[in-house]
Amino acid sequence: MTTRWLTPEEQRAWRAYIGAAHLVEDALDRQLQQEAGMPHMYYSILSTLSEADERRLRMTDLAERLKITRSRLTYAVSRLEKDGLVGRETCRWDKRGSIAALTDEGMAVLESAAPGHVETVREVLFDRLSPAQVEQLEEIFSTVTEGFQGEEAHGTGDDVPWRRRSSKPCSSAAVPTDIPGESG
Amino acid sequence: MTTRWLTPEEQRAWRAYIGAAHLVEDALDRQLQQEAGMPHMYYSILSTLSEADERRLRMTDLAERLKITRSRLTYAVSRLEKDGLVGRETCRWDKRGSIAALTDEGMAVLESAAPGHVETVREVLFDRLSPAQVEQLEEIFSTVTEGFQGEEAHGTGDDVPWRRRSSKPCSSAAVPTDIPGESG
DNA sequence: TAGGTTTGTTTCAAACTTGAACCAAGCCCC
């Protein structure tokens, strides 16, 4: 099959996107590194945990939500754990499982970093976009994300074995009142 | 000042964007790593050079176009140089300057990798977007990029000293017929 | 229920990125 090159419009869009994405990422990383001593991804981990049930999530779930590899997450959580912002627990119903839990200190750090972070996100992005554009942004990237979800099922013969879909909940909140096992 | 948190619409847009951006980046990196043995950024370096006058560019210019730090570029070019895909030359009119030049081998590698790369870009992005959305994408991220250009001039008191704007051309094509210096 | 596969996670080495520090070469200006 002969290559379908990008049209001039697509080229422009692609370059604008790639360039801006770098700028945005860098700005976020720099701001958070300065004010919270961690890169953006680490902040996202804390943030995601803070919204989860009981402020804890299985590693695989967390990786799935953040769209990162499990290996990357392991490293990041280890660092956050060393800093006392996250704790690791083992899952009682699936002993393979490991659960990341936001500590009070982690919550505090998150809360103190949040305003500065949001301010940066506004500065670099939302303050420059019209409401219509915000909607377009969501629409465009939701579509892109959806594209990836189908891919794994069939795909172009290409599998993505390392990016799995969620596992069972396993947080105590998601557990029935009568807990199995844990007998004695 | 009290924090202007993100509205629900903005939140959704932000999350969609961040998540999709990770997926896209990973997909591109993976594809290029497989088929060309280099991450996306390195491909972009080759690609940018290939379009430049004489297929060569000063380091600072290259960094500016790619929106990356000079330090990151130095490392990347060193690797590409080791692979024989790029050569380094010194600038005759500014002896501080260093010029990265795409070699024939680099051009060949680029050309052989291009179809697969474009195909991936289509798969993950453009094949899922309407022409209107492509336009919106460009508009949105051009705006974002512009935002950064103003920033350095005044900004919120925050300087970005390491991300400079272009230097003088310095490629032989940009040189007047009568070359100064180089007296012999 | 032993053996084989799958799933959840970590580990490891190699590659990459970051930011600060450094070195030269240009530039200014008295």
Add this chain to the structure above:
DNA sequence: GGGGCTTGGTTCAAGTTTGAAACAAACCTA
């Protein structure tokens, strides 16, 4: 024309990411 500032690039150590390999627990299934 000798300081002092700026600019172009590199270097270095510390931190992060990657992908493959290792492990262990869970899940078949004969």
